[in-house]
Amino acid sequence: MSAFIRRCVVCGAANAGLLPYPAGMQDGVCGQLACLHTVQLQSHAQRSAATQRRMDSVRAVVGGTDPIVLLPSNRRRTTRLPAHRRADFAAHLEAHLDASSDAAGAITAGDETPHELEALSPRETLAVSQGCATCRGFCCQSGGTTAWLTTETLRRVRRNSSFDTAALRAAYLRDLPHRSYRRSCVYHTARGCALTPALRSDTCHQYLCEGASTLVALVRAGADVAHAAATEGSQIARVGRVALPEQAAVAPNPAR
Ligand code: SF4
Ligand code: SF4
Ligand SMILES: [Zn+2]
Missing domain, CATH: 4.10.280 (MYOD Basic-Helix-Loop-Helix Domain, subunit B)
Structure with a gap:
C-alpha cells in the first residue's frame, strides 16, 4: 500500500x-x-x-562597522537555591574530595598527568568576561549540581593552595549562593559565578563557546571594540558593547 x-x-x-x-x-x-x-x-x-x-x-x-559576535543566551529566572540541590552538590563534592585524598590526607596521584591551566591574557579574559555577561552564562546551565568539579580539579586546587580536605569543603560550601538560576549550576547567579575563581573546575576555566573564542580571536587580531549579541533562536535577547582597551591591568572575575 x-x-x-x-x-x-x-x-x-x-x-x-x-x-x-x-x-x-x-x-x-x-x-x-x-x-x-x-x-x-x-x-x-x-x-x-x-x-x-x-x-x-x-x-x-x-550601526557602524565594528565586529559583531553572536553568543547564546541564558533566559532562565533565578530562584532560591533549594536544600535538595545543595545536598546533591555536597554529595558530589564529598565523593571527589574522598578520591582526591588518601587515608593520611595526602593528595592522591591519579592516572592523569598533573597539569596547570592555560590562562588567557588579562585583555582576553576581559573580553570573554564582557561577552559572558551579555550571554548571562548559557553554558553554566549544564553545571547542574556538579559545577563540573572532578577529582582532578580538586587535586589541582589542593596542589595550588594550603587547603586540606576540611578547609576545601568549607570553602566550596561557603560560596554556595542563596539564589541561583533555576535548574542551572548551583553557583550560577544573576551576578555571575559565585564560586571563587581558584576553586572553579578545569572545564569552567577552559571552556569557550564559539562566540567567546571569536572574542579572543578579535583581541589577538588587535580589535579594540566589538558588539556581543546574545541570541535565542532567531531572536536577539541582548546586545552589549565589548570594549577591549589596550591594557587590562587586572583580570576581572569572569561573569560566568
Ligand atoms: S562561554 Fe560565555 S558567552 Fe559562551 S556560552 Fe558560556 S557564558 Fe555564554
Ligand atoms: S563557571 Fe561557575 S556558575 Fe558556571 S558552571 Fe562553572 S562553577 Fe558553575
Ligand atoms: Zn536518496
Whole structure:
C-alpha cells in the first residue's frame, strides 16, 4: 500500500536505503552518499542564512562597522537555591574530595598527568568576561549540581593552595549562593559565578563557546571594540558593547 512506501526526500527513491534492502532511511534520507551530502549542504546553508539574518538585525541596531559576535543566551529566572540541590552538590563534592585524598590526607596521584591551566591574557579574559555577561552564562546551565568539579580539579586546587580536605569543603560550601538560576549550576547567579575563581573546575576555566573564542580571536587580531549579541533562536535577547582597551591591568572575575 502506498501509505507505507518511504521515499528519500532527496532522490525520491522508494524504500531507498543501504543494502541489504530494505535498510532504514535516516530522517527521510536514503543511505546514498550523494543524498547524505546534499542534505548536509542544505542544512549548512540554512544555518548560514539564519546566522546572517541575526547579524543583519544586530547591525540594524548598533550601526557602524565594528565586529559583531553572536553568543547564546541564558533566559532562565533565578530562584532560591533549594536544600535538595545543595545536598546533591555536597554529595558530589564529598565523593571527589574522598578520591582526591588518601587515608593520611595526602593528595592522591591519579592516572592523569598533573597539569596547570592555560590562562588567557588579562585583555582576553576581559573580553570573554564582557561577552559572558551579555550571554548571562548559557553554558553554566549544564553545571547542574556538579559545577563540573572532578577529582582532578580538586587535586589541582589542593596542589595550588594550603587547603586540606576540611578547609576545601568549607570553602566550596561557603560560596554556595542563596539564589541561583533555576535548574542551572548551583553557583550560577544573576551576578555571575559565585564560586571563587581558584576553586572553579578545569572545564569552567577552559571552556569557550564559539562566540567567546571569536572574542579572543578579535583581541589577538588587535580589535579594540566589538558588539556581543546574545541570541535565542532567531531572536536577539541582548546586545552589549565589548570594549577591549589596550591594557587590562587586572583580570576581572569572569561573569560566568
Ligand atoms: S562561554 Fe560565555 S558567552 Fe559562551 S556560552 Fe558560556 S557564558 Fe555564554
Ligand atoms: S563557571 Fe561557575 S556558575 Fe558556571 S558552571 Fe562553572 S562553577 Fe558553575
Ligand atoms: Zn536518496
